[in-house]
Amino acid sequence: MTTASKTPFTPSRRAVLAGGVGLTLAFAFQADDGQAQTATPAAGRLNAYVTITPDGTITIMAPAPEMGQATNTTLPLILAEELDADWSRVKIVTAPIADAFNHPVFRSQFVVASLTTRAYWMPIRTAGAQARRVLLDAVAARWNVPVAELTTEPSVVVHAASNRRIGYGDVAAFATAPATLPEIKPTDLKPVAAFRLIGKDVARWDVPGKSTGKATYAIDQRIPGMVYGVMARAPVMGATARSHNGDDLKKRPGVTHVLPLTGGIAIVAERVEQALAARAALKVEWKTAAGSTYDSRKGLEAFQAAARNPASTAVVGRKTGEAEDALKTAAKVVSGEYSTDYVAHAQMEPLNALASVTADSVEIWVGTQWPTRVRDDAAKIAGVTPDKVKVTMLPMGGGFGRRAHTEYANEAVEVSKAVGKPVKLLNTREDDMANSHVRPMTAHRIDVGLDASGKVTGWKHRIAADLVVPNLYGMARLEAQKGVDHIVMAHADVPYYDIPHHLADHVYQDMGVRTAAWRGIGAGPNAFAVEAMIDELARNAGQDPLAFRLALLKDARAKAVVQAAADMAEWSRKRDGAALGIAFSRLGVPQLGESMSAVVAETAIDAASGRITVRKLWCAADVGLPIQPRNIVQQVQGSLIWGLSSTLKEQASFRNGAIEQSNYTDYPVMRMSEMPAIEVKILRSGDIPMPVGELGLGAVTPAISNAVAALTGKRLRNAPFTAVRVKAALA
Amino acid sequence: MTTLTINGRKHDVSAAPDTALLWVLREHLGLTGSKYGCGIAACGACTVHVDGQAMRSCALPISGLVGKAITTIEGLPGGDTHPLTKAWVAKQAPQCGYCQSGQIMQAAALLAAKPKPTRDEIIQHMDGNICRCGSYPQIISAIERASKGA
Numbered sequence: 001m002t003t004a005s006k007t008p009f010t011p012s013r014r015a016v017l018a019g020g021v022g023l024t025l026a027f028a029f030q031a032d033d034g035q036a037q038t039a040t041p042a043a044g045r046l047n048a049y050v051t052i053t054p055d056g057t058i059t060i061m062a063p064a065p066e067m068g069q070a071t072n073t074t075l076p077l078i079l080a081e082e083l084d085a086d087w088s089r090v091k092i093v094t095a096p097i098a099d100a101f102n103h104p105v106f107r108s109q110f111v112v113a114s115l116t117t118r119a120y121w122m123p124i125r126t127a128g129a130q131a132r133r134v135l136l137d138a139v140a141a142r143w144n145v146p147v148a149e150l151t152t153e154p155s156v157v158v159h160a161a162s163n164r165r166i167g168y169g170d171v172a173a174f175a176t177a178p179a180t181l182p183e184i185k186p187t188d189l190k191p192v193a194a195f196r197l198i199g200k201d202v203a204r205w206d207v208p209g210k211s212t213g214k215a216t217y218a219i220d221q222r223i224p225g226m227v228y229g230v231m232a233r234a235p236v237m238g239a240t241a242r243s244h245n246g247d248d249l250k251k252r253p254g255v256t257h258v259l260p261l262t263g264g265i266a267i268v269a270e271r272v273e274q275a276l277a278a279r280a281a282l283k284v285e286w287k288t289a290a291g292s293t294y295d296s297r298k299g300l301e302a303f304q305a306a307a308r309n310p311a312s313t314a315v316v317g318r319k320t321g322e323a324e325d326a327l328k329t330a331a332k333v334v335s336g337e338y339s340t341d342y343v344a345h346a347q348m349e350p351l352n353a354l355a356s357v358t359a360d361s362v363e364i365w366v367g368t369q370w371p372t373r374v375r376d377d378a379a380k381i382a383g384v385t386p387d388k389v390k391v392t393m394l395p396m397g398g399g400f401g402r403r404a405h406t407e408y409a410n411e412a413v414e415v416s417k418a419v420g421k422p423v424k425l426l427n428t429r430e431d432d433m434a435n436s437h438v439r440p441m442t443a444h445r446i447d448v449g450l451d452a453s454g455k456v457t458g459w460k461h462r463i464a465a466d467l468v469v470p471n472l473y474g475m476a477r478l479e480a481q482k483g484v485d486h487i488v489m490a491h492a493d494v495p496y497y498d499i500p501h502h503l504a505d506h507v508y509q510d511m512g513v514r515t516a517a518w519r520g521i522g523a524g525p526n527a528f529a530v531e532a533m534i535d536e537l538a539r540n541a542g543q544d545p546l547a548f549r550l551a552l553l554k555d556a557r558a559k560a561v562v563q564a565a566a567d568m569a570e571w572s573r574k575r576d577g578a579a580l581g582i583a584f585s586r587l588g589v590p591q592l593g594e595s596m597s598a599v600v601a602e603t604a605i606d607a608a609s610g611r612i613t614v615r616k617l618w619c620a621a622d623v624g625l626p627i628q629p630r631n632i633v634q635q636v637q638g639s640l641i642w643g644l645s646s647t648l649k650e651q652a653s654f655r656n657g658a659i660e661q662s663n664y665t666d667y668p669v670m671r672m673s674e675m676p677a678i679e680v681k682i683l684r685s686g687d688i689p690m691p692v693g694e695l696g697l698g699a700v701t702p703a704i705s706n707a708v709a710a711l712t713g714k715r716l717r718n719a720p721f722t723a724v725r726v727k728a729a730l731a
Numbered sequence: 732m733t734t735l736t737i738n739g740r741k742h743d744v745s746a747a748p749d750t751a752l753l754w755v756l757r758e759h760l761g762l763t764g765s766k767y768g769c770g771i772a773a774c775g776a777c778t779v780h781v782d783g784q785a786m787r788s789c790a791l792p793i794s795g796l797v798g799k800a801i802t803t804i805e806g807l808p809g810g811d812t813h814p815l816t817k818a819w820v821a822k823q824a825p826q827c828g829y830c831q832s833g834q835i836m837q838a839a840a841l842l843a844a845k846p847k848p849t850r851d852e853i854i855q856h857m858d859g860n861i862c863r864c865g866s867y868p869q870i871i872s873a874i875e876r877a878s879k880g881a
Contacts, residue, residue: 067827204823206828207825210828211820211825212810213765213803213804213832214764216763217829219767228758271759272754273746273751273755276754348776348829348863349827350768396827397828429769430770640865664773664774670865671859672867
């Protein structure tokens with residue numbers, strides 16, 4: 001995360017739309033809302049545009065990339081709340097790429113870590129309140145009344161004393177923004193109890209388009225003069241072509257270019273079917289690269305050995321107290337080992353981008369989590385300044401962390417520049433999979449020290465895993481973080497448990513594999529290890545895992561979600577042929593506050609086939625202040641299904657450095673018939689919205705492992721829980 | 732030249748006969764509601780109707796489609812007022828939304844053949860359509876809603 005110094009609350013600039021047809025306001029804000037519980041929140045700047053036209057239409061810019069998480073409804077909704085806008089008159093427009101719309105923490109238009117709503121929360125509320133105040137001041141001046149006597153109803157300014165009312169559109173017709181915009185203090189904001197949009201289920205603005213085929217994704221974009229490119233992917237990161245049959249391909253009708261690039265070979269043709277046919281006919285001999293000998297089956301054993309070995313060189317990622325000392329003096333040490341395999345995003349829309357490069361400008365249509373980076377990289381590739389690059393943010397057909405990487409947009413720019421025409425650059429599903437940027441494979445060893453009374457005194461968690469930060473942000477970032485890969489290490493700490501001495505460290509396993517943030521990041525592997533270990537401690541102590549957790553948890557919110565999930569599932573009721581497992585996970589960063597979740601999985605197992613059936617998942621989710629409850633339930637449900645898919649099905653493997661899977665046939669993901677019943681309950685715990693988009697995910701794998709332990713007495717330690725592994729564990 | 736009948740209109744298409752219908756729809760005719768997901772009829776994002784049957788357009792060469800009635804999401808009768816579209820909006824089914832055209836076309840073929848399917852029949856019929864966001868519960872409830880004419 002990029003941190004920033006505090007900037008004072010200052011109005012940046014103002015503008016009145018040409019011709020006086022309406023009022024446009026632009027703002028700059030201090031992002032620090034002063035409400036974070038601990039430490040100093042990172043601060044940044046945000047400008048939000050509100051345009052009101054005399055017909056009463058209120059246009060609100062949606063600044064964040066949309067990948068299904070609904071922030072393009074949520075953020076304008078929050079602004080509209082403070083503006084006291086009539087929501088039926090609000091028009092949402094996707095913002096351009098400009099500093100004014102930067103994420104207040106990342107200082108870039110960038111969607112990761114489920115931090116969009118949380119970070120924009122106070123700035124965008126303030127933007128709405130300031131716009132409202134400008135309207136009130138204009139009416140006060142025109143009616144010659146004290147502004148304090150004015151109130152608002154949805155899109156109407158009211159002066160009760162004289163029984164006068166005027167609509168926002170009518171105000172916009174004469175109002176001009178002052179040279180200095182009014183200052184808005186947190187105490188000027190609407191009381192949470194007065195919210196009439198926040199907390200209600202407002203329909204998402206993008207749903208009608210997505211329910212009619214009319215929504216335009218990058219892959220749907222077409223412009224005149226456009227040609228088609230298809231990327232053939234190098235099987236191993238960094239491998240380039242030694243030889244290829246490009247000269248033969250160029251004899252085919254319509255095929256104009258065969259271009260070796262850093263990540264593979266681009267084939268360009270006039271028509272899409274010509275490019276795809278040429279891709280199928282491409283023959284390449286690839287050079288070897290650093291990862292070319294990698295076999296992930298052997299890798300898993302090596303990772304496990306590295307995690308187990310006290311002498312491994314490891315980077316300390318999370319530390320409280322002196323865990324090593326506590327383990328040395330412990331009356332008893334309990335250990336657990338776990339692993340997770342590589343998993344791929346396999347988002348439904350294969351990566352693609354449309355780029356048009358001219359001598360002095362670039363235009364890109366793309367679905368990306370990081371449009372600012374797309375713009376800046378495109379400027380470098382094309383040799384222009386960033387202001388000459390126009391990026392149109394289109395909805396993503398799935399992001400999940402994969403589209404935080406932007407190489408596919410860069411390639412489109414490279415190819416368009418080489419060809420001199422607009423190019424839509426596609427990846428076939430097979431090439432998209434060949435270029436998978438996987439979640440690291442992980443092996444875990446946890447040693448827990450207990451005193452004579454059985455109390456936990458120390459906890460050491462050693463993780464052997466690939467790195468992500470160098471692939472996403474570069475090696476300099478890893479060095480700046482003193483080697484701590486925060487994506488790998490997320491959720492390896494245990495702050496909500498009463499564990500006085502804790503250490504989590506990372507044994508680097510640099511296998512030359514392309515890696516990425518993957519929904520939930522470290523929570524997937526690490527919460528599995530931590531929460532399965534807690535369950536093992538409970539069983540070792542002969543205690544009920546729920547009671548053990550509640551006793552060990554010291555945080556009231558954490559206890560509440562665990563108890564709520566247990567209550568939802570009727571924890572003490574015995575199941576016929578199945579058992580319950582429970583686990584806790586959280587989401588967020590301590591500086592900005594965390595959301596919390598607990599999951600109970602009712603799980604059955606067929607010993608003969610090794611098949612696990614999850615009958616039902618219950619999830620209690622403490623999200624702070626729920627903005628759009630129905631959407632939150634759907635996002636959490638999506639996280640649970642995502643977690644379930646990686647627990648039961650998804651498994652990517654590498655041989656000779658190349659991923660072995662190529663499509664949904666050999667990389668199966670959750671299908672409708674495999675869905676358990678799911679019940680999500682939202683708990684409200686405050687007046688700040690906490691992260692949602694990945695909440696619950698980390699608790700799924702351990703909840704199932706813990707349920708199987710309850711049912712069979714055997715521990716599933718290696719995810720995914722394939723039939724082969726289940727049978728081996730039961731044997 | 733291949734003549735295809737799509738959403739009630741005839742189109743003369745200049746593409747190799749083995750070209751998959753999906754690419755003709757999307758890139759030749761601009762009917763981009765049908766999505767490319769897998770290219771091998773494994774995900775359902777490209778689902779269209781051929782003579783009323785739900786088919787994967789990514790794996791259908793145009794040479795075999797002459798004289799057949801092809802319907803895409805753009806040609807779904809009633810458009811925005813189709814019961815499935817209304818139900819999809821009412822249930823707020825889409826998240827990223829990319830798979831949803833295919834889901835709706837698959838569901839439309841079911842309801843045409845069987846207006847009141849059971850939940851199990853819905854799941855069985857829809858099982859070839861992947862949603863990576865996990866909107867399955869909303870898809871099921873939207874189909875149930877549409878089947879009740881709500």
